[in-house]
Amino acid sequence: MTFDIQKIRADFPILKREVHGRPLVYFDNAATTQKPQSVIDALVEYYSSYNANIHRGIHALAEEATLRYEATRQSVADFIGAPSADCIVFTRNTTESINLVAHSWGRKTLEPGDEIVISAMEHHSDIVPWQLLAETTGAVLRVLPIDGEGGLRWDEVESLVGEKTKLVAVTQMSNVLGTINPIAQIVKLAHSHGARVLVDAAQSIPHMPVDVQELEADFVAFSAHKMLGPTGVGVLYAPQALLEEMDPFLAGGEMIRRVSFEDSTWNDVPWKFEAGTPNIADVCAFSASLDYLADLGMENVRAHEIEMVAAAMRRLSEIECVTIYGPKNPEDRGGVVAFNVDDIHPHDLGTVLDQHGVAIRAGHHCAQPLMGELDVVATARASFYIYNFEEELDALVEGIDAAARMFRAPARTGA
Amino acid sequence: MPQPVPEPEFDELYRELILDHYRSPRHHEPLSEPDVVAEGYNPLCGDEVEIRLTFSNGAVRDLSFHGRGCSISQASGSMLSDLVIGKNADEIRTLSGLFTTMMREPEGESPEELGDLEAFQGVAKFPARVKCATLAWHTLEDGLTQHEQGGHAVRREE
Structure with missing residues (x-):
């Protein structure tokens, strides 16, 4: 052992x-993992000792909750090798992270005839958002086939990813076959054609060392609950400059800088993508699961x-x-x-x-x-x-x- | 500590009669010259059933059932075939209604008219499996309707 x-x-x-x-x-x-006592305790601790809304209160509890929430953002960045906490957006789950990219990046970027390339082993959450995006923008969805052992056929990858490709969305580890895909290689190929790469890391980040800067991936999505953390917390990683190019996702409080009835301006990233009161308790407790895995x-x-x-x-x-x-x-x-x-x-x-x-x-x-x-x-x-x-x-x-x-x-x- | 929810009885789900029909399905050879072919598909479970029917004098003269899926879905098709051959559309719809009602009432009594299909009563306690049991019945009803409307083929997705 x-x-x-x-x-x-x-x-x-x-x-x-x-x-x-x-x-x-x-x-x-692969569906969800169990939780260690330290994560359960962290949830109880939040509600029993520093429950408050974040980023706006001028009182001790609000400051403490804000600090702990933002400290988790830093822990996530450290865990996946992101250059800064500003590259980390909290969502509800991997699915929402992918939808965020489809909505905020895809809609303003894709044009009729552009191609989105996915693989045959994708989870529905890495298929359906792209189908909807293709419908909205006139882009075309292409599918990378797999071989008899459930691996990507590299010859097909090289022929399908080309000048028309704007996005390659692929899982790093299949939730069914367990296949581990060569993400760094895919990123290299996609970037050589000017395409972005989204990595569905829901099954990989919980189970193996992943360094997002080493991968050079543009978007990385994963969930806390598949790595000892609470349900209701997802992560989207993207380089800060890319996040800044993107449109807002959900609209409301927290994601704004200034609002008038005529127009509004947006908060800095990553908060621009975190409208409304976020899942404070679960984000704070996620920190304990990251600590647990880092210790192991x-x-x-x-x-x-x-x-x-x-x-x-x-x-x-x-x-x-x-x-x-x-x-x-x-x-x-x-x-x-x-x-x-x-x-x-x-x-x-x-x-x-x-x-x-x-x-x-x-x-x-x-x-x-x-x-x-x-x-x-x-x-x-x-x-x-x-x-x-x-x-x-x-x-x-x-x-x-x-x-x-x-x-x-x-x-x-x-x- | 909260008490766990009461557990539905495993043995009630997999009654011996259900397993027997699953292992040795009746009326399994597809009819070669059917008046109507009705297919049913449940994408969530992956259960597939196909019912072929011939009619004479307003009644089902013969019926074949085959498919692939879980034991509940396949045994349900096998057992309904025994029950409905020789009956007319109204009688079959009544039986289908009784069966569907039984599937919705975990604590209810099995009506006499359903005979051996009483074996499915335990399935009602497993909500996730109720659709497996009703797929064949709904597919059969589609077949009857199709015949009345002069059609020959119908496919449903549950």
Whole structure:
């Protein structure tokens, strides 16, 4: 083990609970992660000791809340290697971050015939905003195909990204296949054609070291709740100069400098994009999750997940009727394993696993076009994090065996 | 600490009769010369069903059901086929109404008319799975309507 799992587990109160009389085995971390006591305490601390609205009050609580909120912005910048806190916009989630870019950058930039390039493995949140943007602006959406192992086909990337491309929007780590995409290479290619790159980092930043300046990405979107933090906080990173070029997103209080009935002027970035009272409590508590991950070290988190995913793939591939999707080499993928058991529907499998205390995701994972590419209606997905350990895979395997006994038709098993 | 919500009974969801119909579906061979083909699709779950119908004297003469999806969606199609063959559109719509009502009432009684379909009563306690059970029935009703309107094919998305 890369680090002391039992010590880590002791920090997560929810991991002590049972589900259907079995110890909880939480393998749905790509959907959302559990929270350590320090994050829960930070939420309670905000509400019990410095709850106030930020940026406007002339009193001690308001000043303290403002300081803590803005300190988190700095922590986020440090965590992802951003040059300054001014590059960090708080949103509700990754989806909102992407929509912000589509609205505030895309609408004023794209013209009829311009191209937006996405990949076949994108989450709906990195497809639909671009479809709407294409509809509004007359731009065209192009899709990078994937190969049999779920990797981008580089020859196609090189032929699809060209002079007409204005934006490449691509995930750094697929939430279904676990594929890790070569972002730096994509950015280099896109920039050589004058195109911007948006990175959906919802699955990558929580699980591996990411330095946004090293990547040279233009936009990076991710969520707090997938990295031990509270729900309701998303992040958009963009270089300050780029943020300054962009139009406002939502309009209202906080995002303005001066308002009259004739016109208004905008606040500086990043506050220009944070209209209304933000999610102060959850942003402040997000700081505790960043501290937790920084203490562990993201290199160690990544190493642990490679071990976990290698063990999972080994155990699953020992079961005859299991099909695993995505890259074969654990080093090439994130801590995610999508699979199917014979032709048992993942919802049936998920229900049986739940009876064994095992929480997995079953369905299309908000990636219906990818399901089409894989020629499946849905898959089961086990996804891991810092508190998972190899012995937990026993319950997964046991549950799969039980489901196979329950649902496989005699004719189909040849028995 | 708040008490966890009461757990719906796993065994009530997967009654043996449902599993039996899923493993060995009835009327599964697609009719070769159907009067109507009705397809149903639930993109959220990925459940797909296809019902083929022939009619004589205003009643369903024969019906075939096949598809792919979860055990609940496939067993529902298999079990309804046993029940509705030989019945007319009004009788079938009444049964479909009774079935849909049963799916909405976790604590209700299963009406006698539904016979073995009483096995689905436990599904009502799993709200996420109710649509799996009703997909075949709604698709069948589409097929009946299509026939009345003189059409031959219909497809629904739930």
